[in-house]
Amino acid sequence: MQKTFTFAAVAAVLTLAACGDTDLERGVSGAAIGAVTAEVLGGNVLTGAAVGGAAGVLCDDLTPEACR
Numbered sequence: 001m002q003k004t005f006t007f008a009a010v011a012a013v014l015t016l017a018a019c020g021d022t023d024l025e026r027g028v029s030g031a032a033i034g035a036v037t038a039e040v041l042g043g044n045v046l047t048g049a050a051v052g053g054a055a056g057v058l059c060d061d062l063t064p065e066a067c068r
Helices: 002-016 023-041 045-062
Strands: none
Touching (some): 023 045
């Protein structure tokens, strides 16, 4: 059960990380998704927010085809 939930949470984060039209919107949504995922999985919320925010901001720079 835990592995299924973890997989679903990771898939949701990757899918939703591209939400938004600007770097700010993607950064905020990525930070929120990262923080919630970290809380649910028992990790550090601030680390999750930082990683999610960075992924959101850098998404269109590193993989523009994934952020459309």
